[in-house]
Amino acid sequence: AQSVTQPDIHITVSEGASLELRCNYSYGATPYLFWYVQSPGQGLQLLLKYFSGDTLVQGIKGFEAEFKRSQSSFNLRKPSVHWSDAAEYFCAVGNFGNEKLTFGTGTRLTIIP
Amino acid sequence: EPEVTQTPSHQVTQMGQEVILRCVPISNHLYFYWYRQILGQKVEFLVSFYNNEISEKSEIFDDQFSVERPDGSNFTLKIRSTKLEDSAMYFCASSGTGNTEAFFGQGTRLTVV
Numbered sequence: 001a002q003s004v005t006q007p008d009i010h011i012t013v014s015e016g017a018s019l020e021l022r023c024n025y026s027y028g029a030t031p032y033l034f035w036y037v038q039s040p041g042q043g044l045q046l047l048l049k050y051f052s053g054d055t056l057v058q059g060i061k062g063f064e065a066e067f068k069r070s071q072s073s074f075n076l077r078k079p080s081v082h083w084s085d086a087a088e089y090f091c092a093v094g095n096f097g098n099e100k101l102t103f104g105t106g107t108r109l110t111i112i113p
Numbered sequence: 114e115p116e117v118t119q120t121p122s123h124q125v126t127q128m129g130q131e132v133i134l135r136c137v138p139i140s141n142h143l144y145f146y147w148y149r150q151i152l153g154q155k156v157e158f159l160v161s162f163y164n165n166e167i168s169e170k171s172e173i174f175d176d177q178f179s180v181e182r183p184d185g186s187n188f189t190l191k192i193r194s195t196k197l198e199d200s201a202m203y204f205c206a207s208s209g210t211g212n213t214e215a216f217f218g219q220g221t222r223l224t225v226v
Contacts, residue, residue, distance in 0.1 A: 034214060043204060043219040044156070090156060100146070100169055101215060103156040 002027040002093050006104035013081050014112050021076040021107050023065075023091030032094040033074040034101065035065055039087045047089075050074060061085070086111045115139045117218035119205050125224045126195055134190040134221045136205030145188045146206040146215060147180065149173070156204065162188065195225045 003026045013019050025031055032051050036044040048059025055067040065076045074091060088108050092101040118137040126132050138145050147159040160170040162180050179191045188207075192199055202222050206215040 036217070044206075044217040046214050046216070049214050092156075100158040100161055100171075101148075101156075102158065103148075105155040 002031070002095065002102045004091050004093050004102055004104035006089075006091055006107050008107045009105070010108045010110065012110040012112060015083055016080050019076075019078045019081045019085070019109070021089050021091075021109070023074045023076065023104060024072050025074060025091070025093045026072065027093055027095060029095060033065075033067060034092040034094070035059065035063070035074075035076050036090045036092060036103075037061075037087045038090065038106075044090065047076070081109075081111055083111045083113070085109060115216075117205055117207055117216050119203075119218035119221050121221060122219065123222045123224070125226060128197055128225055129194050132192050132195055132223065134192075134203050134205075134223070136188045136190070136218055137186055138188055138205065138207030139209075139216055140186070142207035142209050142216075144168075144208045144215075145180075145182070146208075147190045148204045148206065148217075149201040150204065150220075151198075151201045159190075159203075192223075195223075197225050199223060200225045 005024045007022055034049045035047040037047050038044050047063050048057050050057050050067045058064050063078050067074050088106045090106045091104040094101045120135045145162040148156050150156045158171050160174045161168045177193045181189050202220045204220045205218045208215045
């Protein structure tokens with residue numbers, strides 16, 4: 001069964017600092033990987049996705065993520081965070097032909113001035 | 114930009130009552146999903162729907178739950194007899210195919226009292 005682990009429940013970062021949110025997945029075949037962001041009281045917005053090809057993917061709002069098959073990881077990065085990045089971030093895994101997504105428990109990001 | 118629309122945004126219901134959560138997926142999408150997020154927990158898959166039938170469902174999706182696409186645009190989730198533990202945010206999502214990203218609605222917060 002597929003699973004996703006986000007080891008950091010809560011991260012606090014200073015505005016302007018760099019950010020890395022960790023995601024590890026467990027899946028037997030090539031996964032489809034996603035990062036979603038959820039602002040308070042809002043729905044889930046897709047930040048970026050990896051299906052195949054270049055293992056470094058660019059997303060919206062200046063985010064990027066790198067797929068590392070050897071480490072079963074898909075960490076999300078941003079070189080300089082903004083106060084508006086404060087939100088909950090979810091990593092998710094899906095697979096070809098199976099439409100459902102399995103989500104991690106999320107990482108709550110707090111930005112301090 | 115096309116989006117998934119959910120109504121109502123918040124529903125309060127008494128235990129044992131039936132509720133219907135409504136969703137309008139993106140118009141040319143073929144796959145439809147319901148997920149739920151209990152407060153403070155991760156997003157969980159409930160059911161996927163394709164070609165007018167359920168394609169996959171989770172253990173959570175028991176006989177109390179049903180889905181329907183009553184016309185060409187709406188996609189509904191019915192909970193026949195609500196329990197306190199059904200209180201959660203329910204997200205509808207849709208995708209063009211089974212192998213592309215899912216677009217999520219803003220969610221319906223269901224409170225069972």
